[in-house]
Amino acid sequence: MKRCSILVIGLGYFGQAVVRELVRMGHEVVVVEKNPELVEDFRDIVEDLRCADATDENVLRNLGVQHFDACVVATGTDLGNSVLITATLKELGARYIAAKAVTERQAHILEKIGADLIVFPEREAGERLAHQLLSPGRIAAYLELDPNWSLEELEAPKWMVGKKLKDLDLRRKYGVTVIAIKRNGKMIPNPGGEDSILEKDHLLIFGKNEDLERILSM
Numbered sequence: 001m002k003r004c005s006i007l008v009i010g011l012g013y014f015g016q017a018v019v020r021e022l023v024r025m026g027h028e029v030v031v032v033e034k035n036p037e038l039v040e041d042f043r044d045i046v047e048d049l050r051c052a053d054a055t056d057e058n059v060l061r062n063l064g065v066q067h068f069d070a071c072v073v074a075t076g077t078d079l080g081n082s083v084l085i086t087a088t089l090k091e092l093g094a095r096y097i098a099a100k101a102v103t104e105r106q107a108h109i110l111e112k113i114g115a116d117l118i119v120f121p122e123r124e125a126g127e128r129l130a131h132q133l134l135s136p137g138r139i140a141a142y143l144e145l146d147p148n149w150s151l152e153e154l155e156a157p158k159w160m161v162g163k164k165l166k167d168l169d170l171r172r173k174y175g176v177t178v179i180a181i182k183r184n185g186k187m188i189p190n191p192g193g194e195d196s197i198l199e200k201d202h203l204l205i206f207g208k209n210e211d212l213e214r215i216l217s218m
Contacts, residue, residue: 003027004069009054009085011038014100014121015074019046030068032059055084057092066093073099073115079106083113090114150209153182156201159218166193174215176207 004027008019011033022029023045030048033039039051052059054075065071071094075081082099089097090113098117101107107118160168170176181188181195182202188195197203205212 005030005067007032007063007065007068007071008074009033009072010074010100011035011042012074014119015072016042018072018074030063032063055081055088057088060085060088060092065089066095068095070096070098073097073110075100079109082106083109086110086115087113149207150212151179151204151206152212153202153204154216156197156199156203157215157218160197160203161199161201162196164194164196165191168197170205170215174207175211176205176215178203179206180204 006022006027007030008015008022009032011019011031015031015033019029019031019042029046030050031039031042031046032050032052032054033042034051034053036051039049042049050059050063054060071089073082073085073089075085082101086097086099096117097115098119099110099115101110101118101120107120110118165178170178178191179189180203181191181197182204183198183200205215207215
């Protein structure tokens with residue numbers, strides 16, 4: 001995996017989660033946060049932290065935002081700040097801008113001024129929770145790829161345990177595909193028809209939302 005350089009602006013709950021995961025993945029992370037207490041809290045996690053106000057164009061200009069692989073606008077609910085920062089990043093030549101949004105209106109404005117990716121952390125967390133509640137204890141992860149297709153990780157249901165994938169014939173019967181099996185902490189990618197499903201296996205299944213829901217209801 002290529003090591004990327006990422007600029008993260010804002011250390012709210014969303015920004016903190018992004019920074020921790022990027023660091024865990026081994027990427028180079030630079031953080032800008034105006035709250036000195038939050039900056040101090042992350043001194044042991046990120047080497048390059050700037051205690052500064054990212055709405056100041058000179059702060060972003062001095063960072064050389066055009067050299068980062070991506071910039072993340074993780075500021076809070078203040079629409080004015082998010083818009084100003086995003087617009088400045090675009091003007092300074094940022095290659096790729098991901099911005100947090102709370103409302104559809106905010107998302108629309110951020111897209112108009114140049115954000116390449118809009119993220120709704122609260123909405124996405126709510127969707128994941130809804131899917132987990134749909135089948136408690138079975139769904140471990142959920143990723144919506146577009147409004148109609150998703151990737152879900154779930155514990156193998158009892159009716160699959162002990163059977164080979166070729167006998168289950170999930171693609172033909174249910175329109176879904178098992179793209180990986182997680183077993184005892186190890187990943188089995190692209191399993192073949194001869195691979196069997198064992199108890200406590202976790203399956204990464206891709207398919208249309210309606211087909212995935214049908215699988216979960218069985």
